Amino acid sequence: MLQIYNSLSRQKELFTPREPGKVGMYVCGITVYDYCHIGHARMFIVFDVLYRHLQALGLDVTYVRNVTDVDDKIIARAAQNNEPVDVLTDRFIDAMIEDETALNVLRPTHEPRATAAIDQMVALIDVLIEKGMAYAADNGDVYYSVSKFAGYGKLSGRKLEDMRAGERVAVDHHKHDPMDFVLWKSVKPGEPSWPSPWGEGRPGWHIECSAMAKSLLGEQFDIHGGGMDLQFPHHENERAQSEAAHDKTFANYWMHNGFVRVDEEKMSKSLDNFFTVREVLKEYTGEELRFFIVNSHYRSALNYSTAQLDAARAALQRLYTSLRGTLNNANAGIEQSYVDRFNESMNDDLNTAEAFAVLFDLAGEINKLDSPESAQATKLANTLRALGDRLGLLQADPEAALQGAPAKSGDLSSSDIDALIAERNTARAEKNWQRSDDIRDQLAQAGITLEDAGGKTTWRRS
């Protein structure tokens, strides 16, 4: 019985799909004008874990995550680079896919691009105007009349009066009400545009998601997700548009992931304190970054630091070390009690931190066994790999994972390392401990840790 925290009701609710056995899920993706940062990575990973969990529960999930490929920032960046908008967006979409692959994020069922759904947006705006919920201003813009939607503010927990009282909403004389937001922006010189009944122009950001969700999931669906900062105004507006147009509930459950912070401050472009995924991947593996993100609850704030990534590496080393030497036999069976515990944690609003305790318990049990190749060890290792996969982790060959981390210092090749290990073992056979220890120290300097066990010497990056 899955319970998820619904931002709309501000409490955990039992998850009941609209159609038994099926789930429609929409997540707001990114605006492609730059490389993905750790905050984007968190969104990808959080909803990837949810996607995997829903599937593990036997549900047939249609997962839609859009790509916003037309927007002020994209246009500005393309102009700055002196390149066409689509060349810029294609490049960053490719980069995004590379990053996701490195983080072992599954591709959503559909990844619609806003520019391919303009017709649906125009149609939706048309419906809103027909219903008197929107109006075309004399400057060619179309606005949504916020005051005509009774439930406005419910998702973000704010009142229209409070918002109006705020001084931070810029006054625009084309709007009937300062809170009204734009559905269609009239064309400006040099900008991409499409024809519409209100003249050439381009869609506002909010209408994109309403239109793409409708065309791929229908007028109603189960889960709508995104970053915490999208709750207002983006999701509030999406909800207002879709519910006003269709006269029915839009998404039943709204989920928002917490932020990544740096020095206890939100990671963002404007604060210029962000780290891109590819930057971090120079020093850490995608799996280490993923572990760091999955290690804490998806709604809590997550403080980024290299100390945290180091801790993720150490934790992952413990898990992989327990798998070392075990047989990778998918038919070895599953120890159900661990799976049950794992599911119980995951069913509690994706309590991944608690679920991890199950993985570490499994690692401890495997370590206690006499032989990693015993039937029981194989079964437990099989269970550990299966549960790891539920979180998108532990699928690599243990030895490769332990040796594959990017070196933090030094840059010895594996053949250099093997040669030194061979020389050291010769010295050890001669009980030349001085020479043996010198070599071990030398490797330690280069970030290589040696382990002599069972008559064999293995190594890993530390």
Place this chain on the structure above:
RNA sequence: GGCUGAAUGGCAGAGUGGCUAUGCACCGGAUUGCAAAUCCGUUUACCUCGGUUCGACUCCGGGUUCAGCCUCCA
């Protein structure tokens, strides 16, 4: 100013009205030529002030601090 949310041991991070989270680090032991890895054991908590209760880190109320949203933002 309005509205959310959070405060747990050296660090990270779950959770519970009375019972070991977990990982890393630390300490003692086993193992090892010495290490590493592993195993066994130990130590270190619940922002503050009041209240409810036989008993509160856990529930209620006040306070303090921090973060987020109210403007593009995952």
